[in-house]
Amino acid sequence: MAHTTDVRDTYAHKLGNNRWGLWLFIISDAAVFIGLFITRFILLPGQRPELDQTIGLIVTVMLLASSFFMYRAEVHMRHGNLKAFQRSILTTLILGVIFLLGVVAVEWQIAHFGPADGQEGAIFYVMTGFHAFHVLTGVVLLYWVYNNSKRGVYTKEQHWGVEAAAVYWHFIDVVWIFFYPALYLIGTVA
Amino acid sequence: MDKTLVGLVINRFLLVLLVSLLLVVAISELGFRLQVLSGDTDRLPQDVVLVIPEGTAERVAQGEEVPAIPEEMTFVVGDVLVVRNEDSVGHELGPVLVAPGGTASLPMEQAEHFALACSFQPSRYLGLEVREASTLSVRILAIVYAVPPTLVMFFIYSLAIWPLRRDDQAPPANPAQA
Amino acid sequence: MTFLSTGFVRGLIAQALGTLAGFAFVTGIRALSGLEPFDPVEPALVSGFAVGALAFLFGVGVFDDWLKWTRGISTSDHQEHDPEKPWWYRYLSVDFDHKVIGLQYGAAAMLTMGIGGSLALLFRTELATANVDFLEHFIFGQIFGEDHTGASLFNTFISLHGMIMIVTMLLGVGALSNYLVPLMIGANDMAFPRLNAFAFWVNIPGAIVLLASMFAGGFDTGWTGYPPNSTGYSAMGVSLFMLAVYIVGFSSIFGSLNVIVTIFRMRVPGMKLFEMPIFVWAAMATAFIQLIATQFIGLSFLMVILQRLFGMNFFDSTAGGSPVLFQHLFWFYSHPAVYVFILPGLGLISELLPVFVRKPLFGYKWVALSSLGIALVGYFVWAHHMFTAGMASYLRVPFMYSTLLVAIPTGVKFFSWVGTMWRGKMRFDTPMLFVLGSVVVFLLGGVTGPPNATVASNLHLHDTYWVVGHFHNTMFGGFMFPWFAAIYYYFPKFTGRQMNEFWGKLHFWLMVPAFLVMSTYQMLTGLLGMRRRIAGYDAALGIEGYQVIVTWAGFLIFFAVIIFAINFVVSARRGEVAEGNIWKSRSPIWQLPNPIPLHNYERPFRVVGEPYDYGDPNGHPYVDLDPSDDAPDEPTTPSDSEEQQAPGGADPAPAPTGD
Amino acid sequence: MRSLVNLIKRYGEYVFVAIFVVLSTYALGAFLTAGAANGTILPLQASREAVEIDELFNVQFWLIAFFFSLIVVFMLWSVIFHRRRGEDDDAPGEDFEGNSTLEIVWTIIPLGIVLALAVYGGSVLSNIERRATDALEVNVIGQRWAWRFEYPESGAVSSDLVLPVDRQVLLRMRSDDVIHSFWVPEFRVKQDLLPATFGDEDNTRELRITPTIKGDYKVRCAELCGELHYAMLADVMVVEPEEFETWAAAQAAECDLEAADCGARWVEQYGCTACHSFDGTQVVGPTWLGLAGSQVLLDDGSSVLADEIYLETSIINPNDQIHEGFQPNVMPVNFEEQLTEEQIAEIVAFIQTLGE
């Protein structure tokens, strides 16, 4: 075929496409979280579900910390430091799993209400559930990236997979930065 | 992206925002005035004066109606009902007592429909209806809803009338062409 | 058998197995944890169908390449057709070529249109008489289960008719933008071919689940599915219906993402935004809506499913929930969605008019920006569907205003079309007839919008047949007729032949008048007091005669489309061979041979003129397909900073780059 | 013919088109508004609100007539006079690409119309919501698939809506189950009923109507509420005030009849007849003809004697025992709150008169 001169077939251009695609996906996905956020304030104005503050704080710290390690991982990758990269990404992954367990295995179990108990239940479970599902996909993505890196798929110059996982992970983190106060801090206990 | 383009877009955006805000506020106020003329509760809270005329007690005692006093009154939240007693005896309205010649006031704090025991009605009750007023906050909310579509539309057509850049109207969104 | 080895068949088998497996899994868990396994059966059923849909996607093979990437295997972006296999094989299997995917979308759209249309005929037959009688016939009991009464069957049919037709339109929009956008901007494919295939194939299991809802008790909710009717009072069919919509929603989201990236990143070097063919603007505006708004219908339907399955209370107002919240979330998608249905159609009208009038498109820039205007203003008007639901009275006014505002960009389009037609040299081939029909019918739909939008008159019109007439007008004018115009027009591009003009004209002269009669009488009965969604009506309203007319008109429309279908098949086999640019269009699509070669353009073309300059005395074409001889500016090297990191242009394996 | 065409083309084209636009607008607008006035397009205008709304409709009809004519006449003109006549396939039309002034004009004029329509529409809205101080209050309760109207002033309860003429009525609405919508086409206005308990400020909705013409109309439920949505109708009678007073007093009076006759009255008032028939026809619920004293087959296969106890529990807890062939969760479960024990007993007595 005669399109060797076509810039649109270069790696660089495709990378650009991928970035556009990822960001558009995130914009779209953010819409769901915005919807949930609004729902929460419509159904429970001025109130919040009764939750365990300690657990809430712990998981939040875990998630924030994981974002930091994700950032480190990307930097290491840019410097071509593969070992450090793998260490950081594993840390991220583990923190992510702790967050998941904290929410699903602890907070869900000790909550005073089930999903069917009023608006508190409905809102709490749908918001954390939706977010946890995203964290889960994020964890899978991280594991996948980790695995690929062991196979030597990524180089200093070309590591779109790492970048994508990082952006996605930060996005999940940002969502939680809104969800945490919405669930744990704002309003009086219902 | 190229800096000057962003700057141009922001400038245009702010300008159009101003224009749409002015337009919407003007329309909204016009509509609001029209509603006020129709005598609705779409108004700002105010003091409502209720005068108890002389001789009310006697009429009530005979079971007659007191034409000057309505049986039902409608308020908006924030209204204050001011009762002025021009009768020769004291009257009571729910929690307040009004001495002859005196005044008392009763603020309407929340939207509800209630009846107050009173001594100046043959039925012994005054029905009060308190509603949410279409007050400033509602009007602002209305403006908040109406500005974005106006803004979007003006912004978009402004691009047709006054292109951001004279030479090539369109930003080269495809970096490959830069 | 080749047929049995197609991805489609594998997908179907996988879906059947997956559904059973999912059902068994949940039932098993329930049995193990000491719950009654089959009572209620709904959770297992819903999970089963969800798993089944996923299984279909694995079965058909849309994930194959991505799975390979996870194992570090690189794949090619371009599949070559295996000459051993029959021509239709690629259409029934996963294929990345945007033209194939476009046609797949198109075929699926025709199929769902047939199903949705047939349902319409069934319930229209019921409505020909005032009493509920036709659907009480025992045959229906036999098919749909004895506990359906005629009335609830009617409700299921109208709801499914509505949703299936909406799916038809979404598929049709997918067909148009997938097929046309890359060709129009000089790309050889969409930006993400695999994602494109995914976005198409996810519709198939979705449609199957949607149809299955009919046999799971149906649902008496309308396509809008308002709770608490849908949460507490409707049969399980409603869960499947909502699940189906959720699944189909992925198609809109990923499809539109792909369209946006394609338009912004894959244009042939040198083509500026205001040099694109006008349809591309429409596709872009459509994609902006789909990308964001779709999430809200997904969320609202998901919340209904959660409330049904887990008792999570979002919408039950007697226990603190809010049914009005659902309506807000729902309409925040579903209003903008109506512009998804029409914008590509209006884009096509603008695209085709200049060709048949032999004149430039009047006010190109204004038409282009009006698409964006409609799309973006459309985000702020959703509450006009809820004027009677009891919002703060004063707030209805800004929504009335913003709704009316949409009339302005739509009006600009109409006026520009008139400007385009004025003093042209009009030709009346079948595509043009449909374009003209669209303009009239959509205009009728448009001007019946403001009475809905004005609160006080809406209080009379809401949920009557006036609204039914309004939206059939807009959807036929904005989608159906442009859709047929597009098929007649682009037919040579995928078959190499032309459709028969005589039968095409017959199709037109049957369908458009029949439609006008149908919608006029719908609106009339609505004004007189005919409510929507009723299986039987009060004969005292004196509208029985009108109802019969509407029913007959519906049947005529159906037969007209049958004529079209036969014409389509016959012409594809034996039609007149179409050589080259039969409509004398300036569009790059028509500079290509018929049918279009596998890899659209041999080399990137160069934009040398304006897209609609039909009157240009100098005869400047729009594009130069073979710019090699005078090549002052060959594609430049990338100058963007992000792109400088990457050395060279070599395609390094195995980093996932395609999608 | 040819020269005439050319003549028209050169000089009078715009004038001719304009004349046709005006004629067509006038014809269409006059047709629509006349139809609205004489009742072939809109139902009888039987409330004060309807008068306001119909004026708005007339404005809308004229707008429809104008814009439809404008575009269609221009288009038809082009179709007829600007067509290709034996020229080449690609003979070009007149070459103009646009005109910014024109574009601006046809953006601004509709904008003006939109603004005017919004302001006018807003004022009509506030007019039809105007409150009268002596409004008659009626509580409207919708339940699948029946209406109930309660008159707090007089204590009357009825499944028909009886209204005095020329007095504003304030309808306070709520639903017992799903969303319904109150609509009397002759009154024009419509309002949804949301599920709510009494006193629930957030979800009780209000509507004000002033009927102006005596006569019989129908409330038609305008929101899909399930299987029998189409049949969810109630009679509306607009009568003289005195007649209304007598009616209300009679409805409100204690029931001093035989128990069974009172039962018949409650059955009527509380909408049981929406689902149960007295004559053996099948509606949504089992017929009551021959029910009492019979052996009722239940859906779990057992059968039970339809005695007083069974009937009473069936009313209070309909889901306890489901009659074979019928659906659970269809009959409302809140009759215990709505009816007194005595009323239930009277209903049972009534059902028994229909028994074997």
Ligand code: HEA
């Ligand atoms: C393809 C789809 C489509 C399109 C394009 C539109 C376009 C419009 N629609 Fe429609 N609508 C639907 C599909 C569509 N609609 C559907 C499916 C429903 C029912 C949903 C359901 O409940 O099931 C519905 C319902 C609906 C309602 C709710 C009715 C109710 O249930 O109570 C309203 C209310 O405002 C409304 C208004 C409008 C308006 C103002 C426009 C405007 O965009 C129209 C603008 C166009 C013009 C006005 C004509 C051209 C303009 C000019 C010539 C310029 C000058 C004109 C003026 C200044 C007036 N529509």
Ligand code: HEA
């Ligand atoms: C694109 C959208 C679309 C289309 C084309 C139609 C087409 C038709 N519609 Fe539909 N309609 C809706 C969208 C659409 N409708 C929606 C969204 C609703 C609201 C639902 C709700 O209230 O919830 C609705 C509701 C609705 C109602 C109101 C029901 C009620 O509320 O009581 C009525 C009543 O007359 C009706 C009638 C018809 C008729 C007679 C047709 C006829 O035109 C049908 C004619 C048949 C066809 C057009 C199909 C022909 C196709 C083939 C023969 C296939 C050929 C095959 C191949 C080429 C492979 N429709």
Ligand code: CUA
């Ligand atoms: Cu009640 Cu429809």
Ligand SMILES: [Cu+2]
């Ligand atoms: Cu809408």
